[in-house]
Amino acid sequence: MKLYEFICQDCSKEFEELLQDSSEVYCPQCSSKNVKRLLSAVKTSQTDAGSAENNSACAPGSGFS
Numbered sequence: 807m808k809l810y811e812f813i814c815q816d817c818s819k820e821f822e823e824l825l826q827d828s829s830e831v832y833c834p835q836c837s838s839k840n841v842k843r844l845l846s847a848v849k850t851s852q853t854d855a856g857s858a859e860n861n862s863a864c865a866p867g868s869g870f871s
């Protein structure tokens with residue numbers, strides 16, 4: 807999960823949201839779905855240099871036959 811910044815286009819409220827894959831984001835102030843993700847992602851503790859997918863931990867590699 808990553809923390810993103812959003813702005814509500816209905817009430818102009820800016821807020822941050824931890825976004826999972828394909829999850830909907832609602833404005834915490836007016837509950838509108840008409841929110842826009844800002845381009846500047848909030849910096850988290852991890853430095854994301856574009857190599858986050860380079861993770862080999864998803865290969866089980868056990869004897870499945």
Ligand SMILES: [Zn+2]
Pocket residue numbers: 814815816817818819833834835836837838
């Ligand atoms: Zn709103």
